[in-house]
Every structure is written in structure tokens, then in C-alpha cells.
Amino acid sequence: MTLPHALGAGLSLKADHYADAFDCVAPGLWFEVHPENYMVGGPRRAWLEMMSERHPLSLHGVSLSLAADCPPGTEQLQRLRQLIDRVKPALVSEHLAWSTWRDQYHPDLLPFPRSTAALTRIADNIDCTQEALGRRIAIENPTHYVRLDGHDWAETEFLAELSQRTGCGLLLDVNNVHISAHNMGFDAGTYLDAFPAAAVLEVHLAGHSVDASSPELLIDSHDAPVAEAVWSLFQRLIQRIGPRPTLIERDEHIPPFTALLAERKRAQAQLELPQ
Template sequence: MSAFHQLGAGLGLRGEHYAQALACSGQGLWFEVHPENYMVGGPRLAWLERIAERHPLSLHGVSLSLAADAAPDEANLQRLRVLVERVQPLLISEHLAWSSWRGQYHPDLLPFPRSHAALARITENIQRTQEALGRRIAIENPSHYVRLEGHDWGEIEFLTELALRTGCGLLLDVNNVHVSAHNLGFDAMRYLDLFPAAAILEIHLAGHSHDEGGQLLIDSHDAPVAEPVWALYEHLIQRIGPIPTLIERDDHLPAFDVLQAERHRAQAILNLAQVTP
């Protein structure tokens, strides 16, 4: 069995939990980081290398801006390649969004109309990225808060076509599906049933919050995974089988043991899928 196929449930790694992450073990355990935090060297990179000696790693980027009306920044790609070669991650992923404009980086992952022109541009940007890294990447489905006009493609069809044209994989974020379904009024379970299983390389689970008015769900990654998201995840795994699954937590970090408990819950669902005929 390949190293990739031994991946089970993993955790997003934060500096506060470095010592516990280094010392812990568990069936299928792996860790994911944002590469932007490690591409400049220093103590962070040193401890990431120590983690990589003991655990499989995944790099989940937030800055390539693949949906921008421009090619990815070459210097940024080269820094990412150096990190990839240094820590040898089993997975590399990015978002279906844009976050930079004319050299200025924004702190948000911004939406775009899924037009024919956008499909061609993002296809080229993914191909450039994969060629620069010498690796296949996975693209994550976005979370949505308002309806945009100008779509030529449905989201699942758009992601499927990207995978067909570029050979990339897909990262299915179940919390994003739940948040978007609530905000835009579509059926989250049907979305998961239509999502192309063969292209999925990774799954994300995370918590969310409400806006001040209580109307919108926000993909905030600052709370435990909600029960409706767990239900969607179980349904998905029953349909497609076990896929490497990450517990994401970026804010209001609890104790490491609390995150481990969520990881164990996801691992149990993956294990059940392995033995269910």
C-alpha cells in the first residue's frame, strides 16, 4: 500500500501544538499546514522539518490566486517548490478563488463568475502550477455568501472540467458545502451525491459561525465540526469510501486532545467504510 493510501484522518497543525504533534501517534495520522508560513525559513521551518520526519504532511495554500486574471506569481511558485522538495508532502492543495490583484495580496479568498473565460484562465494557471511544482495539486470547492451573476457552469461541472483538463485532483470541503447550501438555498446532500468521487484526493471538515444578524453561516474554522457537517460526511464516506480527511481549526484553538477527539471520530467513520461491503 502506498504512503498516500495509508492516510486516514489528519489535523491542521498550529505552532501552539507543535510539541504534542511531534510526540503523538495514531492510525492514519497526518498534519496539514499553510505553506506560506514556512517559505521564508527560520524556526517554523525547522520544526516543520522535524514533524515531517515523523508524520506525513500536506500543504494547503492560500496565496496562489488561481482564479485571478493573471498567472501565478513565479517567485511565489519557486519558493513553494523549494518547500515541497524540502518536506516532501503527500498532498498539495489550493483554493478555487482569487486573492491578489496587480501585485497586491488581499486577506480573503474571493469569488468569481464561473464563465468560459474563467475556466480557460484557471485551467492554464493550474497547469502552470503543476508544471512549476512537478506535482499534482488538488483544488478546493469554495464557500459562498451571496449569489453572483454571470455563471456559464455549475460549480460541480466547473470543478469536474478543471480536473479533466488539467489532471488535478479535488479537495472536497464538506463544511463549505454546508455553509454554501444554507446561504444560497441548495441541497447539500444532493451536492455531495453529484460530486465526482474519482477526483477527490482530500476532504476537509471544519466548524463555522453565524454573522451578526444570524442569517449567514461563516466558514470561520473557529468552532468544533457541527453535527450537520458530521452527518453529511458520514453520508459521503458511505458513498465514496475512505478518503484522507482533515480536521481544520484556525482560531479559538482548543487543547490538542480536543482536536484529537474530533480526529478519532473521523477516523472511526473511515474505518467503518473500509469494512462495510
């Protein structure tokens, strides 16, 4: 249960599906949650602890703000460590983004220039996070909507260097690559081909939508089935790097559990193909 590459395809765990998820016996199945929803105890965390005895879990954080100008808060890391110690997840991950800056909190995953100074700062934040948690984490590639100046590094090279300096793993979100390629005008396949394969601990697949006010912009909305273009990129990726734990990510317009299982089955079938 603790070996990430032994996992198959997983699903985002939603409250509406607790009973179905608990009873499901699909081989290789695992579930991912945002740990922020389970840190305070109560019935929700008690249920997650029950789930951890039945299925492998992954904790996918959204609030450590690793690209900020200061380390994650000590109390926040302690609460996350307590949850990790209780549910013993197979995977723990966070985003390459910031949401807290100089005591100001912004409820979003915000971008930054990939400068050498940012690389050093983020590596330090990852180091202190892994030390506090007592384990390796994976860092997710971001989704891009606007062009920023000041980049010293290509994104794949930046992530590879972060992994080399800190020992962290990487979470490759294929939907993020597709959206960013569309919005920024680069080739998604070329990006995937350059991604550091050895560091990939987890893959994400999700749906997206078109921005209502700017139809040329794609939004990482997680509110629809995985698009065919993303499935094609996933196939290309797995053919190159081999099977990795792969999540079907869904956060809005949640369909019946059976619909998510059908998407999960498609991902699992790709992971099981001879490489």
C-alpha cells in the same frame, strides 16, 4: 507516506501543539499547514522539517490566486517548490478563488462567475502551477456568501472539468458545502452526490459560526467543533466515495490537543467502517 488514499484522519498543525503533535502515534495521523507560514526558513521551518520525518504532511495554500487574470508569481512558486522539496508532503492543495488582481492584493479568498472564460484561465493557471511544482495539486471547493451572475457551469461540473483538463485532484470541504447550501439555498446532499468522486484526494471538516450582523448567514470561521450537520454530510459522502484523507481544520479558538484528537478519532472511525 506519499500515497494520499493510505492516510487516515489528520489535524491542522498549530504552534501550540508542536510537541504533542510530534509525539503522537495515532495510526494514520497526518498534519496540514499553510505553506506561506514556512517558506522563509528559520526555526519554524526547521521544526516542520523535523515533523516531516515523523508524520505525513499536507501543504494547503491560500495565496496562489488561481482564479486571477494572470498566473501565480514565479518567485512564489519557486519558494513553494523549495518547501515541497524539503518536507516532501503527501498532499498539496489550493483554493478555487482569487486574492490578487492586476497587482492589487486582497487578504481574502474571493469568488468569481464560473464562466467558460474563467474555466480556461484557471485551467491554464493550474497547469503552470503543477508544472512549476513538479506534482499534482488538489483544488478546494469555495464557500459562498453572495449570489453572483454570469455562471455558465454548475460548481460540481466546473470542478470536474478543471480536473479533467489539468489532471489536478479535488479537495472536498464538507463544511464549505454545508455553509454554501445554507447561505445560497440549495441542498447540500444533492451537491455531495454530484461531486466527482474519483478526483477527490482530500476531505476537510471544520466548524463554523453565525455572522454577528446577519444572523441568517453562516461564516466559515474554523473556530468551533465540527457541527453535527457536517458530520452527517461526511458520513453520506464517505458511504458513497469510500475513505479519503480527512482533515479536522481548526484555525481560531484553538482547544487543547486532546480535544482535537477526539474529533479526529470520530473521523477516523468513520473512515474505518466497512464500505
